[in-house]
Amino acid sequence: MLAARPRGTGDILPGEVEKWRRLEDLIRRICREYGYAEIRTPVFEHTELFRRGVGETTDIVEKEMYTFTDRGGRSITLRPEGTAPVVRAYVENGLYNRPQPVKLFYVGPMFRYDRPQAGRFRQFHQFGVEVFGSDAPAIDAEVIAMAVDFCARAGLSDLELHLNSLGCPECRPVLREKLAHFFRRREAELCPDCRERLERNPLRILDCKEERCRNAGKDAPTSLGCLCHKCAGHFQSVKRCLDRLQVSYLENGRLVRGLDYYTGTAFEIMTRDTGAQSSIGGGGRYDGLVEACGGPPTPRIGYAFGLERLILAGEKQGTAVPESSAPPVFIATAGEKAGEAAFELLFKLRRAGLPAGMDYLGRSLKAQMKYAGKAGIRFVLIIGDDELARGLAVVRDMASGGQEEVSLEEVAAYLALCLENIPAGERQRP
RNA sequence: GUGGGUGUAGCUCAGCUGGAUAGAGCACCAGAUUGUGGCUCUGGGGGCCGUGGGUUCAAGUCCCAUCAUCCACCCCA
Structure with a gap:
């Protein structure tokens, strides 16, 4: 490195x-x-x-x-x-x-x-x-x-x-003087640091963590008394x-x-x-x-x-709650033409306000699904050359495992509705 | 600035009193009747063993130095 x-x-x-x-x-x-x-x-x-x-x-x-x-x-x-x-x-x-x-x-x-x-x-x-x-x-x-x-x-x-x-x-100067006077008589009991403080800032002696200084300062005048x-x-x-x-x-x-x-x-x-x-x-x-x-x-x-x-x-104290920031929608494709169509669809979804992603590594459909699962993505659009020819996409809910065919024209509206219906607790942040 | 602990894979760590090509789990990538995640299995990539010196036939292992990191002191948020 x-x-x-x-x-x-x-x-x-x-x-x-x-x-x-x-x-x-x-x-x-x-x-x-x-x-x-x-x-x-x-x-x-x-x-x-x-x-x-x-x-x-x-x-x-x-x-x-x-x-x-x-x-x-x-x-x-x-x-x-x-x-x-x-x-x-x-x-x-x-x-x-x-x-x-x-x-x-x-x-x-x-x-x-x-x-x-x-x-x-x-x-x-x-x-x-x-x-x-x-x-x-x-x-x-x-x-x-x-x-x-x-x-x-x-x-x-x-x-x-x-x-x-x-x-x-x-x-404040009154307190300072009183403290200096008080500790000067006990200088021998103080740690080296506090002996130093005696001249520069006697207030700090009150704050020292050393046992001996705490003892020495037990009956010291405090600010509240002055x-x-x-x-x-x-x-x-x-x-x-x-x-x-x-x-x-x-x-x-x-x-x-x-x-x-x-x-x-x-x-x-x-x-x-x-x-x-x-x-x-x-x-x-x-x-x-x-x-x-x-x-x-x-x-x-x-x-x-x-x-x-x-x-x-x-x-x-265990109050931290981690949150996923993965986009809720992912497009998985099989076949070259489907890949090209998905690229266009991806931007349509985003323009419709739906955070979405797709594969850029040329991975198999299976690998894409695996990725989506691990990344915590909620909805995967599956588009193969079949679906493309029929003008639709399979929408899979990764949480339930259920899936449905939706026409490509309506898919953005359909997804928007799905995301709205997710209970607030499990909704991911855009 | 001072003191102590620790540095081996991306992460958590193993590696006995020095001894052959440096290991595990997790993570990552690929595959398991070529269109579907989570479980399981198989395989793969990845390490100047923090760095530099020394001792030794031989150093991840011992010694010294250095750097980094963690914890504590000082002080602060």
Whole structure:
């Protein structure tokens, strides 16, 4: 082979692509219901956008970006996440002049130079939403409830919704200071990584999986204890809204999101069915971002889901239902003249809206039948020189084994009727 | 970037302590009174045994390196 696919990428083959399409259909349906409009941004952006938008000190920017210099000497990066590009598009196209709030969604590939493992890839796909222009607790709750609804309708169960508030630029530094103070006294108990975190981002210590760090952090102050009046009130309201919608959540004061600039509400949806990567989606507020990108001060909240993880969890939970995409009609022929006539008929059927195929390998009638059986084709038109001379075709129902002679003029209408009468459950997709 | 497992046919794998032309199942193709699928039977195509080096009379098998892949750490979706 000339070259295998690049590490951490994957081909989505027929038989599996149907799952993806089903998920994408669901995404579009739900977004329509909730009033989110689709936005499509470029797959690559100027590197600067991510450095500023995601944060210089994040792992994404420090070691996971696919960055290259293009022929014009510009530094370009394959998008590692969807929020920064959408915010850029919001500012660049003046969407703040549209009726507020602006509610957008996106689906597409993202790129991160990580080492692949279960549920983690270098090219992966995210579905996400972004809401601009409202800081009402109700919109936080809507976004969270929508994420939960999405999971449920994707057929997932056994999920946990973790909820936290990380505070605003007023109270976040207070938490940070308290944590730094708390852990400095216990520095000896921390793992080397966390000793590093002590200076750079003490919030992350709360998130560490090391036993010793968890122990050390047992009585650490959490964000919830340090919120200012405004933030505490906002968080209370968000919870009340969720209660009203009967969305159950776990309050988790140790939940920290990957992008360092998150403010206020943060949430994450976890499962045990995706290997070590337990998070299938998450999001929160990031109120300073629009302004940082040169737009007017604008609140924003959003989330992102990893579609591979969603599908992985679905497979573990046995919700995946494969679907055949074979055309429902196949023309089998015997004899040269019949073959020529069938070729014309094939296109007549298609023009009549009937997905159809025929043999292009010069195979025997028997081999053609065998193929049709294996390919999952429902109706086979059998045309030999006999039938041709009599102006008809044999229509065989491969499921029942019954067959009937139908005149060539009426065969398209006849088939259309047959396909309509197939119960919805066993009907194949055109 | 770090650690561990695994690389033999399209897929899942066998190949014992090194020993003759490298195997099975599934899949693919063809045939079984030359016009009818699913079951059965017969036959066929297809493998630089991941790659490069080494040890040996002899390497799919042992050693080293390298690459790929899987899982985990880090971190994230």
